[in-house]
Amino acid sequence: MLVYKAFFKIIQKNILQILIYIVIFLFFVVLIANTYTDPTNMDFKESKVNTVFINHDEDSKLLEGLKEYISQNANLIDIPDDIQKLQDALYFREVEYIVKVPKGFTEAFMKGEEIRIEKTIVPDSASSVYMDNLINKYLNTARLYISSIENLSQQQLVNYIGEDLSHETEVLLFNPDPEKGKNIRRMYYFNFLAYSLFAILILGVSAVMIVFNQPDLRKRHSCSPLKLKNMNFQMILGNISFAILVWLIMIIPSFIMYGDYMFTKKGLLFLLNSIIFTLPALSISFLIANIVKSKNAISAASNVVSLGTCFISGVFVPRDFLGETLLKFASFTPTYWYVKSNHIIANIDRLKEEDIRSILTGILIMLIFALTALAITMVIKKKKYTGQVSGS
Amino acid sequence: MYNNILGVFILVIKVDNLTKRYGNLIALDHFNLEVNQGEIFGLLGPNGSGKTTAINCILSLLKYDKGTVEIFNKPMAPDAYDIKKDIGLVMQNVAIFDELTVYENVDYFCGLYIKDRNHRRELVEQAIDFVSIGYYKDFYPKKLSGGLLRRLNIACGIAHQPKLIILDEPTVAVDPQSRSNILEGIQRLNKAGATILYTSHYMEEVEQICTRIAIMDKGRIIATGTKEQLKAMISSGEKIRVELFDMDDNILQDLKKLPHIVSVEYEDNFLIVKSSRGKNNLLAVLDYLKSNNIAFGKIYSEPPTLNDVFLEITGKELRD
Ligand SMILES: Nc1ncnc2c1ncn2[C@@H]1O[C@H](COP(=O)(O)OP(=O)(O)OP(=O)(O)O)[C@@H](O)[C@H]1O
Ligand SMILES: [Mg+2]
Numbered sequence: 185m186l187v188y189k190a191f192f193k194i195i196q197k198n199i200l201q202i203l204i205y206i207v208i209f210l211f212f213v214v215l216i217a218n219t220y221t222d223p224t225n226m227d228f229k230e231s232k233v234n235t236v237f238i239n240h241d242e243d244s245k246l247l248e249g250l251k252e253y254i255s256q257n258a259n260l261i262d263i264p265d266d267i268q269k270l271q272d273a274l275y276f277r278e279v280e281y282i283v284k285v286p287k288g289f290t291e292a293f294m295k296g297e298e299i300r301i302e303k304t305i306v307p308d309s310a311s312s313v314y315m316d317n318l319i320n321k322y323l324n325t326a327r328l329y330i331s332s333i334e335n336l337s338q339q340q341l342v343n344y345i346g347e348d349l350s351h352e353t354e355v356l357l358f359n360p361d362p363e364k365g366k367n368i369r370r371m372y373y374f375n376f377l378a379y380s381l382f383a384i385l386i387l388g389v390s391a392v393m394i395v396f397n398q399p400d401l402r403k404r405h406s407c408s409p410l411k412l413k414n415m416n417f418q419m420i421l422g423n424i425s426f427a428i429l430v431w432l433i434m435i436i437p438s439f440i441m442y443g444d445y446m447f448t449k450k451g452l453l454f455l456l457n458s459i460i461f462t463l464p465a466l467s468i469s470f471l472i473a474n475i476v477k478s479k480n481a482i483s484a485a486s487n488v489v490s491l492g493t494c495f496i497s498g499v500f501v502p503r504d505f506l507g508e509t510l511l512k513f514a515s516f517t518p519t520y521w522y523v524k525s526n527h528i529i530a531n532i533d534r535l536k537e538e539d540i541r542s543i544l545t546g547i548l549i550m551l552i553f554a555l556t557a558l559a560i561t562m563v564i565k566k567k568k569y570t571g572q573v574s575g576s
Numbered sequence: 577m578y579n580n581i582l583g584v585f586i587l588v589i590k591v592d593n594l595t596k597r598y599g600n601l602i603a604l605d606h607f608n609l610e611v612n613q614g615e616i617f618g619l620l621g622p623n624g625s626g627k628t629t630a631i632n633c634i635l636s637l638l639k640y641d642k643g644t645v646e647i648f649n650k651p652m653a654p655d656a657y658d659i660k661k662d663i664g665l666v667m668q669n670v671a672i673f674d675e676l677t678v679y680e681n682v683d684y685f686c687g688l689y690i691k692d693r694n695h696r697r698e699l700v701e702q703a704i705d706f707v708s709i710g711y712y713k714d715f716y717p718k719k720l721s722g723g724l725l726r727r728l729n730i731a732c733g734i735a736h737q738p739k740l741i742i743l744d745e746p747t748v749a750v751d752p753q754s755r756s757n758i759l760e761g762i763q764r765l766n767k768a769g770a771t772i773l774y775t776s777h778y779m780e781e782v783e784q785i786c787t788r789i790a791i792m793d794k795g796r797i798i799a800t801g802t803k804e805q806l807k808a809m810i811s812s813g814e815k816i817r818v819e820l821f822d823m824d825d826n827i828l829q830d831l832k833k834l835p836h837i838v839s840v841e842y843e844d845n846f847l848i849v850k851s852s853r854g855k856n857n858l859l860a861v862l863d864y865l866k867s868n869n870i871a872f873g874k875i876y877s878e879p880p881t882l883n884d885v886f887l888e889i890t891g892k893e894l895r896d
Pocket of ligand 2: 668
């Protein structure tokens with residue numbers, strides 16, 4: 185397995201460039217884990233806002249109801265009523281919203297007087313708007329009952345509000361499924377994987393092929409007793425092991441971040457889709473590797489091809505933002521079909537037969553891309569080396 | 577040159593009427609070659625005469641239009657692996673992996689021939705010692721000088737101790753120290769039993785180490801033989817140079833009348849007399865000068881070179 189070993193020694197010598205792409209990928213992975221939200225679907229309700237509820241008033245039924253309502257729609261966090269501690273918690277984003285009920289609030293409120301609840305928030309946080317709405321909704325509903333029904337007891341009031349809001353919740357909340365937002369993030373993870381994986385494969389495979397394709401080294405192999413078949417076998421094995429290795433490295437973070445999810449139907453589909461995508465990426469890399477002549481051309485090709493295909497296929501920009509023509513053009517790249525399947529996997533609640541069929545079509549098309557690129561490479565190789573005898 | 581025990585020649589390479597075209601250019605024109613076991617056979621020719629093309633065709637690295645090639649008495653072909661295993665090639669260009677160290681490179685190319693690890697380790701060490709690059713074992717080729725690279729290139733070609741070694745201009749662009757190291761090494765390999773085919777456009781090298789020489793030009797072999805045989809083929813013999821400070825046409829005319837003298841010239845205070853074969857030409861010239869009381873300084877007498885051979889057959893210098 186001399187050739188196979190040499191394959192990986194050459195990869196090793198080019199590891200720095202490859203590592204850069206892995207670092208970019210990890211950076212992106214961390215980024216989406218923390219902040220990435222689907223720009224077409226700006227609902228921030230999917231994650232519950234960490235909220236502190238501080239009551240300087242009596243423990244009235246009204247406030248109990250409010251607290252209960254908040255706890256249903258946000259995470260209530262217990263932090264002692266101490267300014268320093270509260271500020272620290274805000275600073276470190278342990279909480280995003282602090283509700284402070286002033287003394288005498290219940291009494292004034294029940295009398296219909298104007299009185300406000302104080303809040304402290306993390307600046308520029310989208311979640312504060314959501315919490316404002318939440319609290320206003322409760323209090324406005326309460327006001328409505330107080331002004332329309334006389335002598336309402338607090339317990340009755342809380343019951344009415346509870347009933348109203350529980351109805352309303354279903355109607356008002358645009359997307360009650362927090363899983364959906366998570367799926368979108370996972371989709372972005374796997375979409376972005378296309379970029380790094382593609383770039384690394386082009387870099388690695390080209391780095392090796394450019395060496396073995398040097399005319400003089402070809403001659404040296406050709407005049408040795410190493411059989412051509414044996415050499416090709418080791419080369420193919422090298423390429424495939426390299427591709428699988430890169431794929432494994434790229435999917436490890438998904439297991440760390442998403443855990444058991446990766447073993448669900450959707451998780452497994454994401455994985456399947458990505459390993460299938462690895463095949464055309466590998467064979468296109470092989471094609472490029474047999475065309476490029478210099479090391480500079482390699483890095484240029486890996487940048488242009490991986491970035492270009494990913495861009496027009498909607499890896500960086502949501503598909504809805506890309507023009508019709510651009511997408512048509514993109515459909516001539518495997519990345520398009522890969523991203524399309526990721527979309528399907530992420531966006532549907534329950535996989536229907538029709539969806540499965542679309543995903544399978546995507547897989548089939550990617551495989552066709554792989555075979556086509558391989559065939560073109562063979563033709564080019566043959567053309568390039570006619571006149572030269574290819575024995576061994 | 578021949579098998580001493582049996583007293584007969586054993587052919588290692590036999591090339592018949594090899595013809596190779598690159599488009600309109602005829603790179604090899606009915607090229608014939610016979611190399612016997614135990615020889616250091618020199619293929620001497622100027623740049624572009626077709627030496628590399630000949631080697632590539634002989635080794636089936638290149639398709640050719642016509643002719644036959646036999647190595648070890650078997651027809652050579654791209655898939656003649658049993659022949660290939662006994663051949664070592666040192667190419668004109670350095671062909672190694674920049675990504676592997678010196679040791680790893682030799683080990684890799686030796687490994688194409690030798691599977692057994694222990695045996696291979698021995699061979700690799702020997703090859704590295706052979707070209708004296710042991711100190712650089714763990715260096716990457718990028719760190720080596722041109723001369724060291726060529727030595728590494730040679731080690732990669734011969735580590736598996738082949739029966740036939742073909743070297744294509746292994747001393748081009750090499751410092752004098754590396755050059756003598758290489759030439760000496762080739763002779764040692766030959767003594768150890770290898771048959772050598774050596775190409776060069778340096779006639780001094782070929783004269784120095786080769787037991788038999790073929791001179792080629794424009795894709796053809798124009799003469800073959802030992803250096804003595806080659807020199808005997810041509811009409812010009814030794815070249816005599818005498819330092820003279822006074823000169824007139826009479827002297828030139830008189831000298832030209834002497835027997836065996838081909839040409840007489842005067843240049844930069846030196847009288848240059850070229851003679852045809854024959855002995856005592858130098859004495860005759862000096863006798864003439866003495867008897868006419870012509871004062872002279874230093875005297876040089878040079879036997880004919882392969883360049884003279886080439887010049888006489890082709891009408892041009894070997895190196896221009
Ligand atoms: N691949 C090629 N295509 C076209 N012409 C070629 C090719 N290779 C060599 N030639 C031509 O064939 C002739 C013989 O070239 P070759 O390299 O065999 O000469 P050489 O004796 O090895 O010269 P050198 O001493 O420079 O190595 C030259 O005229 C060269 O230009
Ligand atoms: Mg040459």
